[in-house]
Amino acid sequence: MKGRQILLDHIGGREAAALMVDGILHDFLIDGDAPRPGTIYRAVTDRPVKGQGGVFLKTPDGSAYLRGVKGIGQGETLHVQVTGYAEPGKAIPVTHKILFKSRYAIVTPDAPGLNLSRSIRDDDLRDSLLELAHEGMEGSTMGLILRSACAGAEPDEVADDIAAMRRLAEDVTADMVASPELLVEGDGPHVLAWRDWVDPADVVTEAGCFESHGALDSLDAARGAHVTLGEGASLFVEATRALIAVDVNTGADGSFAAGLKANLACARALPIALRVRGLGGQITIDLAPMPKKERRTFEAALRAALRRDDVDTVMAGWTPLGHYELQRKRARLPLTEVLG
Incomplete structure (x- = not known):
């Protein structure tokens, strides 16, 4: 199926959301038993x-x-x-x-100032959004960031979002009773999908939509380590106790450029493979053989792919053995942990 679909469903009684792009699973969120990020x-x-x-x-x-x-x-x-x-x-x-984060606004109690997403380039739009920001945060010492989704939103929606996040921030920061308490529960998968998957998409909410749109088949495949890269190349993503090991293979391609092609395909596919599998922490990539002069080309491709990824990832660099290392935030629950 062509285009983008956001699927909102449940698996085993757990709330879940899937992002499909041209029939391929690009992101997956599922509720677990641990406290949600954002709590x-x-x-x-x-x-x-x-x-x-x-x-x-x-x-x-x-x-x-x-x-x-x-x-x-x-x-x-x-x-x-x-x-x-x-x-x-x-x-x-x-x-x-x-941070008090919603679809359009992020209120920052410890970082004063009004800021707009750099992806909003239209000067008139920036001026109108800054006006909304000044009106919404008037009299407050807290900071505000207006997100890229504001570019396609109605002014009233943005203003309401600013007001809601400001009220929540003020209520929470004013509460200083001397005992442990849960004040705000983190957003669940369906709210996170609305909040963070902001590009145009068809939203499907019918029960069983994971099965009818192919998400369950993609999740079954993601429980394994193998990821096809095309032209016979592949990578394997395997979680060990210490780290996530990624192995890149060229397959039957014996040409001089086979290693570089497989490694560039890995750079593009790896963020998706990690998101869907819910993997984070220390990641070590055993790349296919390629000339040392091509390392910068690989780094540039990986950096571009990670720039489109919403999970914080540090490109740590090369090891003496020629492996490449990443440090990735544990922002997802491991797929094998929640689905078995």
């Missing part, structure tokens, strides 16, 4: 981790870990937000730099 707690500090610049916190959902803080004593109350999914047996990862 906001009023937390109480428990104990610092000496030498690591972090502190453990008490929350209603268990222990959380906050990095990069100094001068916070035991028993203090602070607001934190879940940033991703924890590895098995580890504390919930949180940050004290909270």
